[in-house]
Amino acid sequence: MQNMLVGRSHGIRQVREAITRVAPSNASVIITGPSGSGKELVASAIHSSSNRRTNPLVALNCGAIPADLLESELFGHEKGAFTGAIQRRVGRFEEASGGTMFLDEIGDMPMAMQVKLLRVLEERKVQRVGATGDLAIDVRLVCATHKDLDLAIESSLFREDLFYRIAVFPIIMPSLAERPEDLTLLVDHFQAGFGGQPFSLSASAVSYIQSYNWPGNVRELRNFVERAMLLFGGKTIDAADAADLINLTPRRRSALSHTPSPVPNAALAHVAPSRAGEDPRMDSSLPALDRAGKLDMNRIIEDIERQYILDALELADGVIAEASRLLGIQRTTLIGKMNKYNMAR
Numbered sequence: 001m002q003n004m005l006v007g008r009s010h011g012i013r014q015v016r017e018a019i020t021r022v023a024p025s026n027a028s029v030i031i032t033g034p035s036g037s038g039k040e041l042v043a044s045a046i047h048s049s050s051n052r053r054t055n056p057l058v059a060l061n062c063g064a065i066p067a068d069l070l071e072s073e074l075f076g077h078e079k080g081a082f083t084g085a086i087q088r089r090v091g092r093f094e095e096a097s098g099g100t101m102f103l104d105e106i107g108d109m110p111m112a113m114q115v116k117l118l119r120v121l122e123e124r125k126v127q128r129v130g131a132t133g134d135l136a137i138d139v140r141l142v143c144a145t146h147k148d149l150d151l152a153i154e155s156s157l158f159r160e161d162l163f164y165r166i167a168v169f170p171i172i173m174p175s176l177a178e179r180p181e182d183l184t185l186l187v188d189h190f191q192a193g194f195g196g197q198p199f200s201l202s203a204s205a206v207s208y209i210q211s212y213n214w215p216g217n218v219r220e221l222r223n224f225v226e227r228a229m230l231l232f233g234g235k236t237i238d239a240a241d242a243a244d245l246i247n248l249t250p251r252r253r254s255a256l257s258h259t260p261s262p263v264p265n266a267a268l269a270h271v272a273p274s275r276a277g278e279d280p281r282m283d284s285s286l287p288a289l290d291r292a293g294k295l296d297m298n299r300i301i302e303d304i305e306r307q308y309i310l311d312a313l314e315l316a317d318g319v320i321a322e323a324s325r326l327l328g329i330q331r332t333t334l335i336g337k338m339n340k341y342n343m344a345r
């Protein structure tokens with residue numbers, strides 16, 4: 001079952017090893033890591049590798065449920081417990097009985113709920129909202145968060161006592177950028193899953209995607225593969241195509257201020273004083289010249305230009321005068337280029 005977790009990097013091997021160790025126990029697990037890195041997949045691998053696998057895995061995103069509904073969602077309620085409680089309702093903890101409860105985005109759980117959850121974990125009993133008696137529960141808890149819980153504890157947004165209850169066994173998901181050796185395996189895995197005409201990646205496209213930092217992690221790569229299959233099924237993708245496909249990801253722009261993209265970095269090599277004898281084109285994220293004449297220099301330069309403009313606008317919060325200053329070009333030149341690339345103003 002753990003084979004679902006594709007990857008041969010040291011990071012992914014460690015995660016697989018951790019799953020194997022912890023799955024058979026009843027220890028509470030906390031999975032941390034950036035968005036899209038595979039936290040939910042790990043939670044389901046833990047469940048399906050445990051001896052609870054024939055019982056339910058119940059998942060709940062604590063950040064997606066309004067605070068006032070969370071208690072009844074988790075613990076259920078009796079008929080008439082509050083306005084609108086027209087029927088008795090079984091809570092998620094009860095549903096998960098004998099199985100695994102996956103609390104996603106636990107860092108978003110309101111303080112008032114944290115106290116109640118702590119009590120449930122300590123007493124191994126839940127009380128439906130409006131009920132008088134308790135119900136014993138046998139549930140294995142797996143939590144995930146992309147938040148830094150240490151910081152949340154310091155800022156009094158997360159209870160330290162609850163943290164120690166839920167964080168018996170931590171699993172830390174590496175970001176995709178930290179494991180470039182997994183990229184081609186994941187690309188093949190997703191291509192097989194989507195079916196249809198597969199594309200192939202040229203060597204320069206492989207270096208390109210290996211130098212890109214994938215702010216949306218595996219989820220972003222999965223989207224990239226889905227798009228690439230639609231647009232390049234049966235063909236070979238080169239670095240410029242890969243750059244285009246990545247630029248179609250809307251999320252990317254919001255991540256730019258923290259995560260500069262590989263194209264501008266590579267392009268910077270041309271303007272930065274380079275060490276003697278160093279050819280900036282050797283940067284792995286730029287496509288190499290090829291004898292078949294497949295290189296399209298104008299397109300590569302346009303890609304780089306467009307990317308610089310997007311980055312500058314992001315840094316300048318959309319203020320054109322400031323963006324043009326950052327780029328070292330005239331304001332009117334920038335406007336002309338934005339029109340050329342159909343960028344909204």
Ligand SMILES: Nc1ncnc2c1ncn2[C@@H]1O[C@H](COP(=O)(O)OP(=O)(O)OP(=O)(O)O)[C@@H](O)[C@H]1O
Nearest residue numbers: 004005006034035036037038039040041146218219
């Ligand atoms: N190592 C992996 N092998 C195969 N598929 C993966 C791997 N890691 C992630 N995925 C896939 O990538 C997508 C995102 O993973 P998942 O939903 O588990 O991430 P997450 O960390 O829970 O994200 P978020 O923080 O946004 O909730 C899913 O489709 C998942 O199946």
Ligand SMILES: [Mg+2]
Nearest residue numbers: 039040104144
């Ligand atoms: Mg998730």
